[in-house]
Amino acid sequence: MTPVATPFFFYLLAATMLIGGILVITCKNAVHSALALIVTLLAQANIYLMLYAPFVAGVQIILYAGGIMVLFLFVIMLVNIDRAMKERQFNSQWWVGIIAATALGGLFIAVYTKGKSIFPERIPSIAEGENTQRVATLLYGQYMFAFEIASLLLLVAIIGAVVMAKKRI
């Protein structure tokens, strides 16, 4: 399958992501921030799709947009928004923010101008039809041990959360 209008969609999605990201930190209402974050995540999922990584895109939608963000919203909705709006915002550390942003921007520019030797010119393209199967083979073959360790870690996190949340078991 040949990609269609790639530059156009890339810039569209990138712009959506940037606008969404900016809205996340500027919206006063926490629910609006969360919704903007969802838009950002969805745009990101689409960029994954354009990079021929459909599995990552699908996981991004299911886990982040469908799962985690719903839980976020769940918690935010329970919080008294009116009171939260009146509370002092934590965005008064302008100097630290500007320094961090400049450093990050400098890094990006450095990588963009000098980094051609670090990164390969283009990635050898994997056929889209096999992408998911490749991920599976790698995950359950070569990186089996690491995968299981990660899942064990998550299990520990789940048990910890339950223990902390529940007063009596």
Next chain:
Amino acid sequence: MPDPTSLSPLDLDTPDKTFLDANELIINMGPQHPATHGVLRVILRLDGEKVLGLECVIGYLHRGVEKIGENRTYAMFNPYVDRMDYVAAVSNGLGYCEAVEKLLAIEAPPRAQHVRVILTELNRLTSHQLWLGTHALDIGAITPLFYTFRDREEILKIFEKYCGARLTTHAFRIGGLQYETYSGFEREVKNFLAFFRPKIDEYEELLTTNRIWLERTRGIGKISAEDCIALGVTGPVLRASGVKWDLRKAQPYANYKNFDFEIPIGENGDTYDRYIVRMAEMRQSVRIIEQAVDALPEGPIMAKVPKVIKPPVGEVYHSIEAPKGELGYFIVSDGSTQPYRVRVRPPSFVNLQALDTMCRGQLVADVIAVIGTLDIVLGEVDR
């Protein structure tokens, strides 16, 4: 910090409510709500979905029936009582007529007594059918409602043929009956009973062993026999808690003592037991009606009642077992044509008091189930 359950639901200013404690909600259920059976308003204090406490606000349907009674003659007040518990109008009329008869020291003739029992028990069936349909609807089963309404229609047809009205029947008169039964009355009642017996099984088939129904009703809205007695709760709610108290047996009125029937009781006092008790009561009612129709005597239908009813000075309290519990009339006569004071002890009103006790610590969905199982009629609660 005070125990949250001890606070009144209206107590809004809880101290030191923090940022994350906002999930304590005050919810206004009603007076416009699909499941409060009319215009009942319940103010719920919720922790998430758990009920911390509730308060009933009533009076949206208050018409001052008792006060109206003081300004009408005894005969004229009779139709008004039908409008209290409008799904059991015949029972209301029976209670009132018998109370006035007691005051006048007269007794209705045997034939009238029999017809009264038949119609009252038929009315108990309609009342329980309506309860079953709406209760099941509240819990989410929509089909039983249509089944019960289909069968209720047959009873209403009998009422309509007998006295012209279907809902507010005004079937009885002080001293007996106004109308002789229509021809074919016995046959139609018997036909109905033959038709209705399998229908009770049909209702039970839909619900009694339904897993979801069991989960939704077992252990929900439990109330102990002591609590019932302390709150004055009567009727099927009391009997489901294991108290064998039915005025038809305890202090027989009309001529219930001539009939053979049982008082079904429950054990746990939960919603499921109340359901079982009412279903069993429907079967007992069918039994009573059958005996009454078979033994329907010939004879006059009115006792000798003066044209102008002027009871002697005095007071009377007479109560009957209405479908919802003890329905009592307290009438004070000053010797004139109008009662000095009429006071009604409505079962719904008294039973509604138990709502808070039954709902504490349960979930919102259970409040609906409990309102349904109490079988209240707001017309009677507010009068």
Next chain:
Amino acid sequence: MHDLIQYVQSYLDPNVKVTPGAAGNMFWAFVYIMLVFLGLSVAVIAMNWLERKILAHMQVRLGPMRVGPHGLLQPIADALKLLLKEDLIPAGADSFVFWFAPFIVVLAAFCVFVVVPFGPQHAITDMNIGILFMLGVSSLSVLGVVMAGWASNSHYPLIGALRSSAQMVSYEIAMGLAVISAILMTSLNATGTGTLSMIGIVEAQKAQGEWFIFKFFPLGLIAFFIFAVAMVAETNRAPFDLAEAESELTAGFHTEYSGFRWSLFFLGEYTAMIAVSSIAVTLWLGGWLRPFPNLLNSPTWDTLFSYVPGATFLFLAAICFYNVARMPKHPYFRIQTMGLGAFGAALALIGLILFIPVVSVRVQDIFWFTAKVAGFQYLYIWYRGTFPRYRFDQLMHLGWKVLLPLGLGVLILTAGVGLLQIKS
């Protein structure tokens, strides 16, 4: 223009077995999108009518009878009424979120159909991550529900939204486990790798000569059962309709909605029902495959089964004609009688067209798929007529403590049995 003719010709060629999306054929993809959208809208309208009629007949009543013969036009009348109603936005509501929420529900529900395989070539596209895409996008509809509940700024919708988000998130897990065990079954082939593609899943069932519901009996059946329960919960339908529990929360998350926006929720709900049913059909009931693909696989049976679609339409037409004959002979009913006759004639025409071999070969897969999905829709209505509503904690109990362990067990057993089969 020349391209267009080429497209049409390539479609009519019976050797073409790819979806327009996979072939990169933009024009046909667009046509397919329009067809699916139209078909879904008609299906939702039909569902509306059927639900009311079937439920009514279950409850000893007639249902809609006034608008059109046997109320056939009632859904259209209702849609018109809803469109003409005022679109209220409550004063205290967050107007943008309130305005936007129904669109998310509808978008998520419709988007899913991009990968639904109505036939080996009758899908808008075949994605490598088909089933993942379906589950992911359909899970986005919960966002719309949550937004609607929150934006209404009222207690009942908020509780409804909280209930539905908790419900949908927890049932997704049981659903996912059931789906994974079906996907595991696709890997039982020579290469040992399975597929997430919707078409690939059905092809795997065809290759293995067995619908996955019967695979490793009773493992496939249990997985299907878990999915069948979870999908009812996922779409907020009775007996799991807690989010809109009428008797408790008046109307749940859409209490404050009216008119067009309310009807969008309605549209979304029914489309989502069809969507999850298509997942179930694809994963366990052999998708577009006709019944008994391996038992009765002689050409005679093929021909016989290819007559079924046409015969079904003729049967429906016969019902229409029977009712035309039964219509009261009164001038008032003349237009209705004629309308019903015309409807029957249209159905009969479709039925006759379906008997043409060229047509029936190309569309019978769509028929089988739709028929299986329709069976699920009937189940939905049946549930609604039979069951009382679950309580919230019981629903959670069922999801986390019954379906989740059951799903895990089935998954592990399926993997074990599958391994044994590969080894031997």
